Amino acid sequence: MNVASTRSNFMKVAPLLEEYKNHQEIEAQLLHTGQHYDYEMSKIFFDELGIPAPDHHLGVGSGSHAVQTAKVMTEFEQVLEEEQPDWVVVVGDVNPTMACTIVANKMGIKVAHVEAGLRSYDREMPEEINRVLTDSIADLLLTPSIDGNMNLKKEGIPDAKIRFVGNIMIDTLFNMRERSGESTILSDLGLDARKYGLVTLHRPSNVDQEETLNNFVDILEETASDIPLVWPVHPRSKNRAEQFELWERLESIANLHLLEPVGYLDNVNLMNNARLVLTDSGGIQEETTALGVPCLTARENTERPITITEGTNTLVGTDPKVILDHIEKHLQNGVAGQKDLPKPLYWDGHTAERIVEAIMNWEFSIRVLKKA
Numbered sequence: 001m002n003v004a005s006t007r008s009n010f011m012k013v014a015p016l017l018e019e020y021k022n023h024q025e026i027e028a029q030l031l032h033t034g035q036h037y038d039y040e041m042s043k044i045f046f047d048e049l050g051i052p053a054p055d056h057h058l059g060v061g062s063g064s065h066a067v068q069t070a071k072v073m074t075e076f077e078q079v080l081e082e083e084q085p086d087w088v089v090v091v092g093d094v095n096p097t098m099a100c101t102i103v104a105n106k107m108g109i110k111v112a113h114v115e116a117g118l119r120s121y122d123r124e125m126p127e128e129i130n131r132v133l134t135d136s137i138a139d140l141l142l143t144p145s146i147d148g149n150m151n152l153k154k155e156g157i158p159d160a161k162i163r164f165v166g167n168i169m170i171d172t173l174f175n176m177r178e179r180s181g182e183s184t185i186l187s188d189l190g191l192d193a194r195k196y197g198l199v200t201l202h203r204p205s206n207v208d209q210e211e212t213l214n215n216f217v218d219i220l221e222e223t224a225s226d227i228p229l230v231w232p233v234h235p236r237s238k239n240r241a242e243q244f245e246l247w248e249r250l251e252s253i254a255n256l257h258l259l260e261p262v263g264y265l266d267n268v269n270l271m272n273n274a275r276l277v278l279t280d281s282g283g284i285q286e287e288t289t290a291l292g293v294p295c296l297t298a299r300e301n302t303e304r305p306i307t308i309t310e311g312t313n314t315l316v317g318t319d320p321k322v323i324l325d326h327i328e329k330h331l332q333n334g335v336a337g338q339k340d341l342p343k344p345l346y347w348d349g350h351t352a353e354r355i356v357e358a359i360m361n362w363e364f365s366i367r368v369l370k371k372a
Contacts, residue, residue, distance in 0.1 A: 015171035015352035034059040072099040116141035117148025118303040165354040166346025174349040180268035193273035202234035
């Protein structure tokens with residue numbers, strides 16, 4: 001039973017669902033919790049990535065952390081009672097990841113966590129709580145980078161539960177990179193490759209406070225005077241901008257293209273051809289590293305430090321002056337990407353194969369451990 005909830009989740013389950021087809025002994029089902037439930041935020045990803053219609057759709061929608069988590073748990077329990085799977089595979093760090101792990105654990109069903117071991121060490125981030133709780137009770141922890149293994153060992157997780165498999169997001173990125181050339185979004189916007197910046201901002205810490213969001217509007221306004229910007233606006237960000245009466249100001253900024261959420265092919269095309277990316281997204285930190293595109297992450301910490309030490313990411317915080325200084329540096333120095341940089345280990349497009357192998361070999365590994 002494979003659980004997906006958000007756009008990034010779909011990118012992680014797509015290569016897994018494809019790899020399962022190479023194993024006749026595996027009967028795979030897909031469960032969509034419904035956290036992203038409008039067409040642009042969900043269905044278009046299924047269409048573009050070739051993901052079949054979910055076997056189960058919980059339709060939980062949005063809500064507070066408690067409400068959303070409770071809805072997922074009660075609905076998911078019914079599905080597990082009906083299907084009785086051998087494994088539940090959860091991905092990422094959203095509320096349903098944690099909720100489904102707890103339910104499966106209580107019912108004695110094994111859980112594999114894809115993207116285990118990532119840590120920001122910032123307990124004010126809801127995602128950090130989800131990561132820690134999920135990893136503490138999952139049976140198989142599948143890490144995207146070696147630092148994930150180290151984090152888990154520091155928390156007392158036994159080696160037998162940990163497998164370094166690589167980054168599943170890169171499987172999808174590499175599979176779809178060539179097809180992304182079919183996207184017409186740049187010509188539709190009248191933009192040329194390497195002559196625009198891409199923006200994605202949606203985290204509560206950046207958009208839920210009026211002063212902070214106003215600071216980002218200032219940043220975009222000043223930057224757009226030097227280079228065109230494209231911002232596919234997350235519904236949360238748009239709602240807050242309207243609430244704080246900032247939306248009309250955003251619409252008035254020359255050279256700032258405000259878009260509805262875009263599909264995966266358009267998104268990859270926008271990333272791959274950007275001069276630089278300003279984001280607060282974890283997944284985009286990874287994808288820009290794989291694509292060799294400079295990334296400025298507007299956060300005080302990151303759970304993906306490998307994108308800094310072995311990638312193209314720079315942590316710039318949320319101070320407007322610091323962010324603008326970094327943007328100016330990139331633009332003046334002509335930094336246009338580092339396409340030929342070596343990528344982190346196992347960011348090679350074959351992570352799904354290693355994940356399925358780890359799940360298939362789990363029983364043998366545990367028997368050997370117990371015997372020893």
